[in-house]
Amino acid sequence: MKTVVGVFETANAGSTLNKVYQRGFKLDDITVIDRDRVVRGPAFPDSKTDAVAAVGAANTGGSGASGTPSPMGVPIVGLAVLKSNVRDVLGDLGVSDEESDFYETTVKKGVTLIVVRTGDDRAAEAENTMRHAFASKVAQLK
Numbered sequence: 001m002k003t004v005v006g007v008f009e010t011a012n013a014g015s016t017l018n019k020v021y022q023r024g025f026k027l028d029d030i031t032v033i034d035r036d037r038v039v040r041g042p043a044f045p046d047s048k049t050d051a052v053a054a055v056g057a058a059n060t061g062g063s064g065a066s067g068t069p070s071p072m073g074v075p076i077v078g079l080a081v082l083k084s085n086v087r088d089v090l091g092d093l094g095v096s097d098e099e100s101d102f103y104e105t106t107v108k109k110g111v112t113l114i115v116v117r118t119g120d121d122r123a124a125e126a127e128n129t130m131r132h133a134f135a136s137k138v139a140q141l142k
Contacts, residue, residue, distance in 0.1 A: 002085055002123035003094050005103065006114045006130035007137040010034070015131035020116060031115040032092060038089050049092035069134055086113075092142050093117060111136070 008016055013032070020030060031040045039040065086104040087097075093115055103113055114135075116126040123140050130138045 001117055002120055003141040004116045004123055004126040006135040006141050007106055010112055012134045016114055019129055019133055023115055027116045033086055033113040034106060035110060082137045124125055
């Protein structure tokens with residue numbers, strides 16, 4: 001398995017998430033992290049995080065606590081909204097401590113992370129999808 005992380009300005013994150021879904025990536029393998037929330041598919045084994053709510057069919061559009069539009073303006077079905085810090089979530093996804101420091105800092109500055117856990121055979125596809133959707137940074141990890 002590989003972890004592909006994309007860093008997005010809020011304006012591009014929602015449309016990117018939609019493109020990732022359209023490419024056939026499973027909900028279980030996608031995590032979206034912004035300043036206000038972490039949204040993750042239902043498969044979150046051995047996590048250090050606490051699920052706040054299981055979302056059956058929700059549209060998380062609207063504004064976040066910062067007053068900016070939510071990057072998750074597309075409907076998400078079967079995802080869990082998690083209460084945790086960015087470092088714990090990224091650690092659960094196999095991201096190193098050093099890389100987690102970078103991503104945690106960027107999230108605090110107001111960007112959105114889209115993280116896809118996928119097989120080696122689809123990692124390049126996830127990376128290319130994010131690059132074509134104007135990610136400011138994309139990285140394949142492990």
